[in-house]
Amino acid sequence: QARSRGVNDMSGFVVWSSNRYGQHDILLLGLPDLKLERLTDHPHVDTYPRISPDGRQVVFARSREPWVSQRRDEPWDVYVVDVATGDERRVAEWGNVPTWSRDGSKVYFQRRSGSVVEHELATGAERVLFAAGSNGVPPNVHLQTPWIDSETGRMAVTLRGAKRFTGVFHPGGEKRKKIAGGCQLTWSPEADYLYYVDHGGRGQNMVYKVDPASAEREPWIDLPDPYSHEYFPKTSNDGRYLVLGASAEGHEHDTADYEIFLWKIGTPDTDAVRLTYHTGNDCW
Numbered sequence: 001q002a003r004s005r006g007v008n009d010m011s012g013f014v015v016w017s018s019n020r021y022g023q024h025d026i027l028l029l030g031l032p033d034l035k036l037e038r039l040t041d042h043p044h045v046d047t048y049p050r051i052s053p054d055g056r057q058v059v060f061a062r063s064r065e066p067w068v069s070q071r072r073d074e075p076w077d078v079y080v081v082d083v084a085t086g087d088e089r090r091v092a093e094w095g096n097v098p099t100w101s102r103d104g105s106k107v108y109f110q111r112r113s114g115s116v117v118e119h120e121l122a123t124g125a126e127r128v129l130f131a132a133g134s135n136g137v138p139p140n141v142h143l144q145t146p147w148i149d150s151e152t153g154r155m156a157v158t159l160r161g162a163k164r165f166t167g168v169f170h171p172g173g174e175k176r177k178k179i180a181g182g183c184q185l186t187w188s189p190e191a192d193y194l195y196y197v198d199h200g201g202r203g204q205n206m207v208y209k210v211d212p213a214s215a216e217r218e219p220w221i222d223l224p225d226p227y228s229h230e231y232f233p234k235t236s237n238d239g240r241y242l243v244l245g246a247s248a249e250g251h252e253h254d255t256a257d258y259e260i261f262l263w264k265i266g267t268p269d270t271d272a273v274r275l276t277y278h279t280g281n282d283c284w
Contacts, residue, residue: 006273007262008032012236013083015039015058016260017047021277023067024254026060027282028083029275039081040088045070046079047254048097048284053104053237061096061109068282070254073142075115080107080121082121087263092119092126101150102189108148116146116155129171130155136173138163145184149191154212156194158179166196168212179215182208184232190238195220196233203228207244221269227259232284240265245283257284 010031017024026039026049040046046061048072052058057080064075078095081088091098095109095117104121108129111117115131129148133139139161147156153171166185167178179185182198191226194210201222207230209220223230225249242263250256260282263272276282 006271007034008157010241012055013049013051014260014262014275015049016232016243016245016276016282017019017060017284018276018278018280018282019254020278020282024281024283026058028058034275037170039083039086044056044068045254048119050099050234051237053102054101055237057081057104058083059091059098059100059107061098062090063067064094073110073144077277078107078109078119079271092117093123095119099147101148103150106150107256108146108150110143110146112143113142113144116148118142118148118281129153130157130169132161134173135171135208136169136176140272145186149187151191154187154191156187158183158185177212177215179210180217185210188235195235195242197231201228201230203230203248204247205230207233207242219270221263223272224270227261227274231258235265253283256281 012031014029018027024045026046028037028039045068048211049058049060059080061076062079068075076096078092078098079088079090094111098107098109107119117126118129120124132141142160152234155169164176166182169176184249185196187279200206205219206222208217210217223246227246229247231245245258247256247258260276261272
């Protein structure tokens with residue numbers, strides 16, 4: 001009942017990856033009716049779902065083997081599933097953590113940990129936008145959860161390997177801006193701010209908001225105990241809400257007991273609505 005009261009003025013849906021049926025599948029929760037649907041059902045791992053700008057499709061990553069830890073960057077393919085029909089198709093091989101262009105005509109993804117690829121859905125044409133050792137990106141790094149602003153070509157990314165930081169890289173490699181440590185650096189829908197996860201807060205993690213021009217950050221949301229180890233933040237496509245995961249204990253992406261929360265941006269942290277109540281792993 002408390003959950004219903006928190007979402008009764010909303011219209012839309014939330015997606016995430018969950019292992020409550022055994023393997024990780026993509027789940028869809030309708031709002032405000034809270035009807036839960038299983039959007040995918042596959043013996044491999046389905047994770048990192050992102051809703052298309054028009055709300056009709058979800059792009060996600062599927063493992064190339066029956067079980068793959070989410071800490072492994074390489075053995076994934078990119079799929080798109082139709083929300084209304086459940087029809088799915090493979091978009092690209094060896095791709096991970098996919099995201100959409102603002103107009104929904106392209107998806108971007110990490111390939112084999114060291115490059116970021118743009119894929120045109122209508123034609124299948126691909127081009128490499130950034131790669132380790134070029135475009136101003138240091139060599140011998142893993143490009144984790146890259147997020148491309150399709151209007152400017154700027155990449156928000158977490159580097160691991162030879163270098164370790166979150167930052168913004170411009171196309172052509174003419175400049176870059178280091179943000180901090182942390183991870184999961186993401187553009188807002190209009191790319192007017194960034195947000196990411198870093199140490200701090202009640203449960204060791206919290207979500208910060210970042211000015212892309214100055215790289216100055218400010219605390220954004222730190223959920224109250226006990227679920228205050230925040231992870232997996234993602235704004236809604238209209239920029240009004242933030243969906244995120246939080247655990248009471250445990251950090252591992254795909255095994256810890258994360259729960260999914262929905263927060264209306266700008267309201268008190270305590271107003272965030274808990275959407276899931278399950279002992280399994282709910283993530284991304």
